Every structure is written in structure tokens, then in C-alpha cells.
Amino acid sequence: MPGLLVAVVSAGFLPLTATAAPPTFVDSAIQSSNGVVQLEWSASEGPYEVELAQDGVRRTVYRGSVPSAHVSGLRDGEYHARVRARRDDRSWSNWSGPALIRVEHHAMPLVWTLLGTGAVTFIATGFAVAWAVRRHRV
Amino acid sequence: MITAAILTPEHGWGLMALFSVLWIGLGLFWGRRSKSLEGHMVANRNVGLALGSATAMATWVTSNTTMLAPQFALELGVWGVLAYSMAALGLFFFAPLAGRIRALMPAGYTSGQFVRLRYGHTAWVVFVALSLFYGLTWLVSMGMAGGLLIEALTGVPYLYGMSAILCVCTAYTVAGGLVAVIGTDFIQSVIILVGVVVVAVLAIDAVSVEQVHAALAEERPMLLDVLFPAALMAIFNNLLFGLGEVFHSNVWWSRAFAMRPGVGTKAYALAGAMWLPIPIVGGFLGLVAPALGIGVSRPDMVAPLVAGHLLGQLGAVLVFVVVFASIASSIDSLLAATSDLVTNDLVHGWLRPNATPDQLRKTATQVVVGTAAIAWVLCVPRIDTLATVLFFAGPMVASMIWPIVAGLYWKRTPAWAATAGMILGTVGGLCVYFTVGWYAASTAAAAISAAVVIVATLQRPADFRWEHLKGGARA
Numbered sequence: 002m003p004g005l006l007v008a009v010v011s012a013g014f015l016p017l018t019a020t021a022a023p024p025t026f027v028d029s030a031i032q033s034s035n036g037v038v039q040l041e042w043s044a045s046e047g048p049y050e051v052e053l054a055q056d057g058v059r060r061t062v063y064r065g066s067v068p069s070a071h072v073s074g075l076r077d078g079e080y081h082a083r084v085r086a087r088r089d090d091r092s093w094s095n096w097s098g099p100a101l102i103r104v105e106h107h108a109m110p111l112v113w114t115l116l117g118t119g120a121v122t123f124i125a126t127g128f129a130v131a132w133a134v135r136r137h138r139v
Numbered sequence: 140m141i142t143a144a145i146l147t148p149e150h151g152w153g154l155m156a157l158f159s160v161l162w163i164g165l166g167l168f169w170g171r172r173s174k175s176l177e178g179h180m181v182a183n184r185n186v187g188l189a190l191g192s193a194t195a196m197a198t199w200v201t202s203n204t205t206m207l208a209p210q211f212a213l214e215l216g217v218w219g220v221l222a223y224s225m226a227a228l229g230l231f232f233f234a235p236l237a238g239r240i241r242a243l244m245p246a247g248y249t250s251g252q253f254v255r256l257r258y259g260h261t262a263w264v265v266f267v268a269l270s271l272f273y274g275l276t277w278l279v280s281m282g283m284a285g286g287l288l289i290e291a292l293t294g295v296p297y298l299y300g301m302s303a304i305l306c307v308c309t310a311y312t313v314a315g316g317l318v319a320v321i322g323t324d325f326i327q328s329v330i331i332l333v334g335v336v337v338v339a340v341l342a343i344d345a346v347s348v349e350q351v352h353a354a355l356a357e358e359r360p361m362l363l364d365v366l367f368p369a370a371l372m373a374i375f376n377n378l379l380f381g382l383g384e385v386f387h388s389n390v391w392w393s394r395a396f397a398m399r400p401g402v403g404t405k406a407y408a409l410a411g412a413m414w415l416p417i418p419i420v421g422g423f424l425g426l427v428a429p430a431l432g433i434g435v436s437r438p439d440m441v442a443p444l445v446a447g448h449l450l451g452q453l454g455a456v457l458v459f460v461v462v463f464a465s466i467a468s469s470i471d472s473l474l475a476a477t478s479d480l481v482t483n484d485l486v487h488g489w490l491r492p493n494a495t496p497d498q499l500r501k502t503a504t505q506v507v508v509g510t511a512a513i514a515w516v517l518c519v520p521r522i523d524t525l526a527t528v529l530f531f532a533g534p535m536v537a538s539m540i541w542p543i544v545a546g547l548y549w550k551r552t553p554a555w556a557a558t559a560g561m562i563l564g565t566v567g568g569l570c571v572y573f574t575v576g577w578y579a580a581s582t583a584a585a586a587i588s589a590a591v592v593i594v595a596t597l598q599r600p601a602d603f604r605w606e607h608l609k610g611g612a613r614a
Contacts, residue, residue: 035369035576036361037214037438060358067436073214074359106361107368107575115575119375119582122589126382126540127232133548134235 024049024068024084026100033104036075040100042068044086050093053102054081075104145447145455151293151300154459159307162467165326166311166319176496179316179503180248180479182397186321191398191406194321196413197328197468198390199230205462206284207529208418209425209442211373213435215578216355216362218370220422225374226381230411233385237395237403239547243608245400250392250543251484256608257546258554265561267484269539270387273532274477275514277384278470280529282518284439285466291443292455301518304463308470309511312478313504317397320471327464332413334461338446338454339420345449346427354430362426373578376533380581383536386543390476424449478506530577534568534584541585541592549596550603556595564588 024044031038040051040063051063051070055078062082063070070084080102086094173179186194204223211219244253251270255263286301293300311319355362385391395403424445428435431448435441443462447455482503487494494502542557568584 035214035578036359036367062358063434063436065434065436069436071213071435071438073438074216074355074362076361076364107372109366109368111575112368112371115372115579115582116375118586119372119379122582122586123375123378123382125589125593126379126544126585129544129548130232130235133544134239137239137548 023095023097024086025097026082026084029098029100031100031102033075033102034107036104036106037071037073038075038082038102038104040070040072040082040084042084042097044068044084046088047086049084049086051082051084052096054083055079075102077104077106079103145452146293146459148293148295150452150456151289151295151459154293154456154463155289155295155300155303155307158460158463158467159303159310162307162311162323163314165323166314168315169319169322170315173316173318174500176500176503178318179500180475180483181393182317182321184397184399186394186398186402188402188406188409190321190325191394191402192409192413193328194324194394194468194472195230195391195407195410197324197331197465198394198472199226199385199410199414200328200331200417200465200468204414204418205421205465206288206439206442208421209445210438211377211418212422212425213362213428213438213441215370215373216359216364216367216426218367218374219362220419220426222370222373222377223418223422224415225378226418227411227415228378229381229385230407230414232382233391234404234407234411236386236544236547237391237398237407238401240392240395241398241400241403243547243605244396245609247396247608248393248483249480250387250389251480252488253392253546253608254542254557255484255488257603258542258557262542262554262558262561263484265558266387266539266542267480269535269561269565270389270480271477273384273388273536274390274473274480275510275517276529276532278473278477278510278514279517279522281466281470281473282514283521285463285470286518286521287437287440288443288459288462288466291440292447292459297521298519302515304466305470305511305515305518308467308474309508312471312474313507316503317393317475317479320475321394321397323471324468327468328413330464331417331461331468334457334464335417335420337457338450338461339423341450341454342420342423342427342446346430351427351430355426358429369576369578372575372582376578376580376582379537379540379585380530380533383533383538383540383581383585387536387539388476389480390472393476393479474507474510477510478503481506481510530580531572533577533581534572535565537568537581537585538562538564538588541589545592545596550605551600552592552596552603553599553601556592556599559595560588560591563591 024042027041047066052059053062081099083096085096208223211223254266285304286297289295289300290297424442446458538561545552564584564587567587568580571583572580
């Protein structure tokens with residue numbers, strides 16, 4: 002009977018089911034202050050598929066054979082990522098446990114302070130070079 | 140979504156073999172002119188405008204431009220593209236400094252030599268330590284970029300590709316010194332410019348701006364946000380990082396010494412203008428990845444993946460050639476400049492002051508090989524992304540902007556101010572690196588260093604004599 006079952010499945014008569022242990026995220030709680038997240042997971046074989054969910058809305062953010070995915074441009078909020086792997090028999094593993102991603106961008110007062118500091122330093126450098134060149138002629 | 144290599148490993152090995160033969164052959168050919176120490180280290184001080192601007196442009200088009208600019212765009216969006224392009228100002232601002240350097244030190248060899256003569260031993264020790272650390276991070280980031288590129292486009296394992304590009308660059312730099320570096324840079328700059336124009340035209344033809352915008356708005360909305368905090372901080376941070384890189388590094392100083400009198404200013408300004416559009420094209424490649432549904436596993440691999448996907452096998456070959464040229468043009472420059480710094484400042488200035496020019500010429504060769512070997516060891520474990528590797532050195536280089544500018548133009552800046560500016564700037568910048576992020580670290584370092592140098596110059600002025608720089612031809 003088991004042999005018959007395999008034959009039926011491989012012939013496409015039954016739906017493919019999850020058969021192997023799912024990948025596991027290396028870090029299951031990730032903080033980001035710039036909207037960038039590097040997801041990595043341990044698993045033996047790929048390819049993999051990664052989904053990201055926020056407020057119940059899921060979307061695929063990665064399909065590929067490398068056990069890591071780069072996600073960027075995320076707004077403030079909490080996201081849940083999950084990954085699954087495809088096996089040699091073309092079946093998918095179960096979804097992994099979720100990785101919780103919390104994105105909280107830097108506060109704007111800090112941003113304006115550093116932006117202003119950079120601008121002043123740059124302008125001062127430009128002025129110093131221009132003034133010195135004018136004064137020394139070379 | 141696509142992550143598979145576009146070319147086969149056989150294509151990869153074939154292309155690497157072709158360019159290895161070309162660059163090493165040219166290195167041997169040009170090496171006939173650099174038998175002396177003067178020829179090996181400063182190309183006989185006879186580099187004209189065409190070669191001078193080409194070598195500056197090609198060296199500044201590093202793996203950082205062709206592979207990091209797309210990463211900037213993918214992580215920091217439209218502001219990231221602008222931030223990266225601002226690095227052109229490093230070359231523009233260095234243009235007048237190059238003329239000043241050549242005039243002040245007509246027989247000079249290295250930036251370290253300038254710091255030692257201008258500020259003394261303590262500042263020199265700090266400067267050389269920071270500069271060598273930066274040089275190594277830059278070299279490692281490029282070795283990694285070479286391995287990543289070859290792996291992404293051809294499937295040749297990272298270790299083999301990285302080793303191949305480091306070996307090739309080491310071979311022709313040893314064979315031909317700065318003459319070979321500048322000569323190959325000229326050819327590489329032509330390849331880069333032609334390749335970038337072709338890639339840009341084909342990419343814009345393949346995917347519309349509207350498609351790119353729609354995909355970003357849906358999947359990565361912060362990349363289009365005008366008030367993206369990290370991206371706003373990165374604008375001046377990258378600019379100041381670029382200024383620090385060019386102002387202090389012996390890569391740029393050695394070219395200033397190698398150019399004929401009066402050439403440096405024009406050559407660096409021209410190089411800045413030629414470089415400016417390249418990161419914009421590179422950044423566009425990063426932004427189109429979501430529109431094309433390309434799965435990105437590492438952000439520094441996005442450019443070769445996108446280009447290969449957009450342009451097919453022929454395009455992948457084109458990208459391979461362009462990026463291989465850009466990486467080689469920077470690795471060779473860095474090997475040569477680091478060798479000069481170590482040979483002139485550490486070996487001749489400190490360990491073996493009585494060494495003959497022939498002995499120093501041999502030492503320079505050994506240093507090139509040794510530097511490449513260290514870089515190889517550090518490249519093997521693929522430490523982190525290119526940006527993380529490189530930007531860790533950001534606070535160090537940004538803290539050297541004001542000590543260099545003041546040292547070149549202000550005779551009243553005291554030596555201790557330069558030392559304090561470099562140390563306090565580096566420490567402050569690294570604190571910001573770990574508490575805020577790499578995108579603010581260079582800004583903090585440059586600001587602290589500038590404040591220290593300006594206040595010290597006003598409060599405790601010294602009186603340096605410029606003639607002292609002319610007297611110190613060699614260490």
C-alpha cells in the first residue's frame with residue numbers, strides 16, 4: 002500500500018502535502034531603525050519562499066535558493082515573516098515559526114540634528130577650501 | 140523571482156582568463172618603464188591630463204560605485220541614490236588640494252610623509268594607523284565584491300572568484316607599479332564609461348519608471364518617502380565619508396605626486412564630472428529589483444542580478460566586464476598606494492632608514508604581495524555586507540578631513556590639534572556608528588574633528604613654515 006500511495010502522489014492524483022521539517026529563523030525577533038531587515042534561516046536544501054505579513058495582509062518577499070532574504074523600505078510597525086523550503090520531490094515543507102520584525106524609524110529631531118550638523122560641516126569645509134585657494138592661489 | 144546565475148561557470152572562467160592575460164600582459168609591458176623606485180611609486184612624476192583624469196575616475200568607480208550604489212538605492216531609496224552621487228564632490232574638492240600638494244611637496248611620495256613633516260611623529264602614528272585600517276577595509280570590500288559578482292553572474296564559487304581577482308591585480312601591480320596601474324586604469328575607465336552607457340540605455344528601455352514607482356510604492360514604500368529618516372542622515376554622511384576618503388588616502392595623493400605640475404587640479408575636476416552619472420545608473424538598477432520580482436538574498440548582489448536579468452547573457456557579460464574592470468582599477472590602485480605608504484613611511488622612515496632605492500623597490504613588491512595576502516585572509520569568511528565592511532571605517536576617514544585641509548593651508552594649526560581631531564573624531568563617530576547607525580557616523584566624526592581643529596587653531600595658534608615640507612623629499 003505505501004508503494005501505491007507514493008505512485009498515486011507522484012502521478013499527481015493527490016494534492017502535495019508538507020513532508021519535511023520547516024526551516025528555522027536564525028533570529029526570530031528583529032528590531033530595525035531603518036526599515037531594512039536581513040532574514041536568515043537554517044535549512045539543508047532550497048529553494049525557499051518567504052512571506053511577510055502585516056495586519057493580516059501577506060505578500061511574498063523572496064523566492065530563491067539562498068537561505069537569506071533582504072527586505073527594505075518597511076514603514077514603522079510590526080511584521081511577521083515565515084519561510085518554507087521546497088524538497089526534491091517538489092513538495093513544500095511546513096511554514097516555519099514566525100520571526101517578529103519590529104520597525105521603528107529614528108526620531109525626526111535626531112534626524113534634523115544630524116542633517117544640520119552634516120550640512121554645517123560640509124559648508125564649512127567647502128568655505129575653508131575655497132577661501133584658502135583664493136588666498137594662496139594654489 | 141530569480142536568484143540563479145545568468146552565465147555558466149565556463150563563461151566565468153573564460154572571461155576571467157581573458158582579462159587576466161590582458162591585465163598581466165599590460166602590467167609586464169608597462170613595467171619596463173618602472174624599474175626605478177621613482178617609476179614604481181610615482182610613475183616618474185610625468186602623468187598628463189588624459190591619463191590623470193582617467194585614473195582618478197576609474198579608481199573612484201570602485202566596486203563601491205557599481206555594487207554599493209545599487210545597495211544604497213535598495214536600502215535608502217531615492218535619497219540613497221542622491222547620497223551616493225554626492226561622493227563626486229570628494230574629487231571636485233580634492234582638485235585644488237592636488238595642485239597645492241604638488242606645489243608644497245614637489246618631491247613627495249605619500250600622504251603619511253606630509254602628515255609626519257607637517258604635524259610630527261604622534262599625529263603620523265595615528266594617521267598611518269587609521270589610513271591603513273581604512274585601506275584594508277576598502278581592499279576587503281572590493282575583494283568580496285569581486286567574489287560576489289563572479290558568483291552571482293556565473294556560479295563560480297565565491298572563494299575562487301575572489302582569489303582570482305586579487306591574484307590578477309597583485310600580479311600586474313607587482314610587474315608594473317604605478318605606471319601599470321595608471322595605464323590599465325585608462326583602459327578600464329573607457330570600458331566602464333561605454334559599459335555604463337549601454338547598460339543605462341538598455342535598462343531604461345526594458346522597464347519603465349512608472350513600473351518601478353508602482354512596485355516600490357506597494358512593496359517598499361519608505362524608499363519613496365521624502366522624510367525617510369536614515370536616508371536623510373545618509374546624505375551628508377556619505378558626502379563627508381567621500382571627502383575623507385579622497386582627502387587623506389595615499390591612493391589620491393600618489394596620483395597628485397605623479398601628475399605633472401598644473402595637471403592635478405584639472406584632472407581631478409574632470410574625473411569628478413565623469414564619475415557623477417555612474418552611481419545614478421547603478422542606483423537605478425537597485426530600484427528596479429522589486430519591479431522585476433527579483434529575490435534579493437544579499438543587498439550587495441542586487442546590481443549584477445538585475446543587470447543579468449534585464450539584459451540576458453550578453454548583458455551579463457557586459458556587466459561582468461564593467462564591474463571586473465571597476466574592481467580591478469581600484470584594487471590595483473589601493474595595493475600600489477598602500478605599498479608606497481608602508482615602504483616609504485614605515486620601512487624607510489622607521490625600520491630601515493639607510494635602505495637603498497633598489498632595496499626599497501624590492502620591499503615595495505613584497506608589501507604589495509603581503510597586503511593582498513592579508514586582504515585574501517579577511518575576504519574568505521565573507522564577514523558582512525559590503526556597506527557594513529566599508530562604512531565601519533567611515534568615522535576614521537571623516538575625522539581626517541580637517542587635519543588635512545588645515546595642514547595644507549593653515550600654518551597656525553598646531554600638531555596636537557590634528558592628533559586630537561583624528562582621535563576624538565574617530566571615537567565620537569564610532570559611538571554614533573553603534574548607537575545610531577553607519578549612516579550618521581561619518582557626519583559626527585567630521586563635525587567633532589572640525590570643531591577641535593578650528594578651536595585649537597584659534598585658541599593656541601602655532602607657526603609652521605611651509606619650506607619644511609619641501610625639504611623632506613623622502614623619509
